[in-house]
Amino acid sequence: MIPFTKPIIKEEEIEAVKRVLESGMLAEGKVSREFEKLFSEFVGTKFATVTSNGTTALSTALEAMGIQPGDEVITSPFTFIASANSIAMVGGIPIFIDIKPDTYNIDPDLIEAAITEKTKAIMPVHIFGMPADMKRIMKIAEKHDLQVIEDACQAHGGSINGKQIGNLGHCATFSFYATKNILTGEGGMITTNDEELYDRMLMIKNHGRGKHGGYSHYQIGYNNRMMDIVAAIGVEQMKRFEFVINERRKNALEYDKFFSEFDEIKPQVEDDGFQSAYHLYAPSIYSDKITRDEIVSALRDEGVGSRAVYALPCHKQDTYLNIQQWRWAKFVDYPDYSKVSLPHAEEIGARHFDIPVHPSLTGAEKDSIKDSFRKILA
Numbered sequence: 001m002i003p004f005t006k007p008i009i010k011e012e013e014i015e016a017v018k019r020v021l022e023s024g025m026l027a028e029g030k031v032s033r034e035f036e037k038l039f040s041e042f043v044g045t046k047f048a049t050v051t052s053n054g055t056t057a058l059s060t061a062l063e064a065m066g067i068q069p070g071d072e073v074i075t076s077p078f079t080f081i082a083s084a085n086s087i088a089m090v091g092g093i094p095i096f097i098d099i100k101p102d103t104y105n106i107d108p109d110l111i112e113a114a115i116t117e118k119t120k121a122i123m124p125v126h127i128f129g130m131p132a133d134m135k136r137i138m139k140i141a142e143k144h145d146l147q148v149i150e151d152a153c154q155a156h157g158g159s160i161n162g163k164q165i166g167n168l169g170h171c172a173t174f175s176f177y178a179t180k181n182i183l184t185g186e187g188g189m190i191t192t193n194d195e196e197l198y199d200r201m202l203m204i205k206n207h208g209r210g211k212h213g214g215y216s217h218y219q220i221g222y223n224n225r226m227m228d229i230v231a232a233i234g235v236e237q238m239k240r241f242e243f244v245i246n247e248r249r250k251n252a253l254e255y256d257k258f259f260s261e262f263d264e265i266k267p268q269v270e271d272d273g274f275q276s277a278y279h280l281y282a283p284s285i286y287s288d289k290i291t292r293d294e295i296v297s298a299l300r301d302e303g304v305g306s307r308a309v310y311a312l313p314c315h316k317q318d319t320y321l322n323i324q325q326w327r328w329a330k331f332v333d334y335p336d337y338s339k340v341s342l343p344h345a346e347e348i349g350a351r352h353f354d355i356p357v358h359p360s361l362t363g364a365e366k367d368s369i370k371d372s373f374r375k376i377l378a
């Protein structure tokens with residue numbers, strides 16, 4: 001089976017973890033500071049802070065932005081459920097708007113109609129690594145005095161006109177889950193240029209302690225910290241990040257060219273000046289002869305790791321259909337998500353599928369994947 005994803009963990013990571021273990025300083029400390037420095041330099045923001053994972057990065061950032069119970073946050077339904085759940089965790093109301101069927105990202109034309117007096121923020125998700133239309137989103141946010149948090153959990157290395165994802169909104173969050181472009185197993189990062197916001201994030205992620213640590217506490221907070229054991233892996237991953245991004249891009253462009261021969265397969269579209277980080281390569285199938293589920297199963301029969309990750313968009317998940325069971329529902333008026341209809345998200349949910357795009361793919365494996373498509377679509 002050609003694996004769907006394949007993490008690159010080498011001797012460098014093993015040695016770096018060993019050094020931390022031998023130092024006896026296992027918790028968040030100087031190696032985390034080094035990881036933050038490398039990451040913020042790469043993204044181009046003034047500040048970055050590590051977190052335990054991408055979900056806690058999102059919830060920490062939302063809380064630091066002042067999202068309160070009952071506040072609405074406009075976001076994408078076509079994403080990993082953590083995007084929406086992080087809003088619900090802090091008592092916010094996820095307001096799902098439809099996506100564009102070519103980029104799979106929220107459609108900026110639909111944002112203004114979704115804004116109410118309860119709207120406090122917009123959370124675009126750069127899905128599969130493809131940048132959302134940040135220029136238009138920031139313009140709308142400015143006009144309505146809203147904050148923008150980029151869910152960049154899949155988008156390390158994506159860019160718009162040369163400016164990195166993670167440096168385009170008021171803050172951004174990243175995940176270092178085991179399959180991500182930079183991976184540490186579990187882990188997260190928040191980036192921002194706003195020092196006040198950054199200070200509030202530090203409080204929230206560390207029991208309201210503030211910058212200087214110790215045992216004086218100033219507000220309720222959590223333990224959303226990262227371990228230095230984990231940060232050590234991140235530091236080593238940063239050193240080969242350029243290679244990882246270039247290989248993913250090379251693989252994706254090779255697939256784009258190959259699929260241009262097939263009318264029934266449409267790859268996710270990169271707008272002019274946009275560069276996807278290609279965390280996933282996810283075309284959609286438009287055919288009367290074969291369904292998406294049939295194509296995924298035929299690919300697997302051929303030995304190609306394939307899946308359809310967001311077949312069920314967030315508003316169709318039981319989590320949101322049963323939102324009245326969530327603890328904040330006692331205090332917050334949630335919409336009836338069963339009445340929400342988002343045709344493009346539902347359609348792409350039913351048409352997209354993912355194939356291996358990871359940097360360890362060999363030429364022979366790519367040829368074999370292409371042969372499988374020729375056979376399946378003949």
Ligand SMILES: Cc1ncc(COP(=O)(O)O)c(C=O)c1O
Pocket residue numbers: 053054055056079080082083125151153154174175176177186187188
């Ligand atoms: C778009 C998106 N948002 C948020 C998350 C949450 O990150 P984590 O799994 O590190 O908590 C993920 C991770 O898979 C994701 O893909």
